[in-house]
Amino acid sequence: MTDVIPGKPVVARFCPSPTGNPHVGMARTALFSWAFARHHGGRFVFRIEDTDASRDSQESYDLLVDVMRWLGLDWDEGVEVGGDNGPYRQSERMDVYADVAQRLLEAGLAYKAYDSAEELEERRDAARAAGRPSGYDGLHRDLTPEQQAAYEAEGRKPVIRFKMPEKDWTFDDLVRGPITFGADNVQDFVIVRANGQPLYTLTNPTDDALMGITHVLRGEDILSSTPRQIALYEAFAQIGVGDGSTPRFGHLPYVTGAGNRKLSKRDPESNLLGYREQGFLPEGLLNYLALLGWSLDAERDVFSLAEMVEAFEIGRVNPNPARFDLDKCEAINGDHIRRLPVEDVAQRLVPYLATAGLVNEPASEEEEALVAAATPLVHERIAKLTEAVDMLRFLFIDEHDFSVDEADAAKNLDEKGRETARAARDALEAVETWDTESIEAALRASLVDGLGLKPRLAFGPVRVAVTGSRISPPLFESLELLGRSRTLARLSAAL
């Protein structure tokens, strides 16, 4: 299968509708289209399909742009950045669609249909009952001007339907191979509503043609509308819309949630913004998403975007649906966090600490320095950045807001534990140089050697008293960063 025509540059696109929150399935589609374009050294177009005013919103549009930038899926042409084939919001291209529809009509490739919703439904039910396909039956295909005038006189407003040539439709899907639809199963379809608004069925192929799109990668939910679009392309060739060629199509499998349902916008796991809020790295999320239907090779599933671009082949995309597994997503993200230089992690942590109210916005120099010093303690312990916030809270929190987890205190700061804490405080008070080595030496000498405690029993009470939790970053390093006075104060408070 030749995916690319030699000498003809690849132009791929991503063209979501701005409805609701951006979700992960969408990001996966964007990622594959982007990777495909980049792999072939082609262009990537970002277009917005906002032709349905009742469902689209500016807020959703802003989110889409924001999230694409966050992910780092850059586009060469499209909304916000412009390009030769703009505008890139369909709501600003209505005149284009009106013109194309008109030319289709004049060329006899489309026609006005006056059927009412009730009439359509009735005939559809009848066709179904008779075991026939339930699409449009073509009743108004060849209306005479007189018949049309009669309908108009009744006050009916026509839709514009595209006239499907009666032939079988075969195309070579980039991920699924050859697919054929019989002539009887692809009927004339509406391209312009009775109120004059163009539909996706017209606007999407029109823009793809006008923008020179060579490869269309999209979800499998529109696989069955592909014959219509190919037919439209053939019509465009006749009336001179675009360069007369038809793009290749590739239909990506669904991303599903629990059960086998496709991940819906309501499902919290599908909300892209949620991943950013929880502290996923764009590179981690993207890596995981890439794994849903594609793999770099048999051995490795942690890789960079650059490695993906290098290796990405659309023909190796798996056609079957994939279940989104949050655990694995987090594991992959954790791998990416560990791959990052520690200074980088520190920098990315700051906004999350700010959101949690633990550092100022913008952070002061001292705060930045503390973050830089503390990050190595949590770097390899977290799968998401927000986990670091929880682990480091004890270090950044205002002293009067500090509190110890009750359950952990009950277990670790019983009478015996408080005794241990007291010994720890006394030992620590005597430490001359407040650094990790001295702190550890003092504590070991006092608690392990002195009191004869097993290490875990020796340090547990100290940990809980000082960090507020049974689980914390390495203790001695933590105490060093916390500083002598806060450490001693917290130990005293625990007694």
Place this chain on the structure above:
RNA sequence: GCCCCGUUGGUCUAGCGGUUAUGACGCCGCCCUCUCAAGGCGGAGAUCGCCGGUUCGAAUCCGGUACGGGGUACCA
């Protein structure tokens, strides 16, 4: 109803006529260890949906069938 797509351990995935069926997540055990992680080692878990066919030989090719998903809109 009609049309299209899909089917490899719980999940994702490799495989493209001959393998002890790949790797990962998760799970279990051990090691390391101041907690939690990370890391290391090991383990359980797949008669490749099912039935036929082609072939010396099939997860791989063909035909059925079952199940799942999608479409069948004046949504995208």
